[in-house]
Amino acid sequence: MKRQLPFLLVFIFGAFMTIQYYVPHESSEFVYTFLLDWTMIIGIFALALGIWSLYHVSVDKIQHKKENWIYSYVTLFGLFIMVVFGFSYKVGDSWGMYPLFVIALMALLYCLIHASISRSKGFWLGLSGAALAVSFGVAFFDDSWKLAFMTSEGLKNTMFTNFADFVLTPILATMFALLAFFIASAAYRAFRARNVLASLLLIAAIIVMLRFNPYMPFGLPELVAETSSWLMNVPNLAAQRAIVIGIGLGIVATSLKVILGIERGYMGKG
């Protein structure tokens, strides 16, 4: 039951999805669509597990005062503030007492963290109850905004979109931009023409980079653009195809091993 049933399920669903590919009947496609929907639905529950894991790891760091534990508060507040924004939306002209609601929920989170790590559990649970009561009260009496769990209005909440636009996007873009400095140092080490292979790497990279350089002498831009296009369309395409074919065959082999129960690592121990 603990180990044999999962292997049987893997075989049944794996074999069904494989055979289904060759059966263009509508009943086969009907089941196929449902199975895909199930996968997505299970995925969201798995995401909930992931969020729980993040919360658990962060609280554990705070409890044991591990290295950089103080930043775990920032992570948790960032996580929960987005969840709060995602489940609420404005209906009136102003936000009314919404800031108080958000602050009360953040206080609730803080109290819950300390209730799970502190010795004076009762005190923190009492404060959690008070914070929860305040947030409930505000949500009940304030008509300028609403909570929405089963409509996607929260995705249009300006606070939610502003956090995505002015917090998430700039950090993400800057983190990738930061790599420009490190990639320059990596380029210095990689681009040394020590042998034929390193020279090929160097020449290909220089030609592709020159293509994006707007300051080139007369006549060179066309030559560089043509050479770069040829590099991308011929040798690059050939090697890419070899890699892609290798990946495809590797996935087929691994999938077969999984379906036939030869590869069992995903099941864990126990």
Added chain:
Amino acid sequence: MELLGIWVAALLTLGIFSFLYKDNPVYKICESIFIGVSAGYWAIANFFDALHKKFWIGVFPTDGSDPDYFLWFGALLGVLMLMRLSSKIGWIARWPLAFIVGATAGLYMMLYFVSNAMNQVSSTMRDVIVVNSDTQLIIWGETVGSILIVIGVVSGLVYFFFSKEHKGIFGRTARVGIWFLMITFGAHFGYTVMSRMSLLIGRIDFLFRDWLHLLK
């Protein structure tokens, strides 16, 4: 609100750039904000995309259509996934996991076999000799390119075949494969450098134009 947003974005940008000096508390705060906010963002986006759109609307349709009761099985499997939180009955979570692993293995096996293996092989072998449809003459430039592609694909595959020792003609073919691979890695490295440079220019442009208004 937008002015406040630009200031926040600018300070976060500078906070991330501060890593160039060394790993410091400001960078760590920005990093932690990113982890938390992105986890929350994707949790909410996926919640509405999967659970709301796929499950809730399917089970409780508002347009008068018949409810899809089969979706309840998906939700049930999802709930079983949460059993992992319990140390006693955590093994039940293997059932939905087995479903996902089996279904995706079967699905991807066929999809990747067709798209990655069969389609790529047929694209490589098709029209190796390119002929002008009007004049019926061979276009030598494109034909040489096609032949080079065939040589590159075969030699690249030989290089990735590790069940036979790379010696003799097999080893020399694998060597040709490495040349093609090095050109590809070089080209991709060049592209990556330029895309990172482009992002860096974008962030600096944001700081000097949108935040400080030093550029017009």
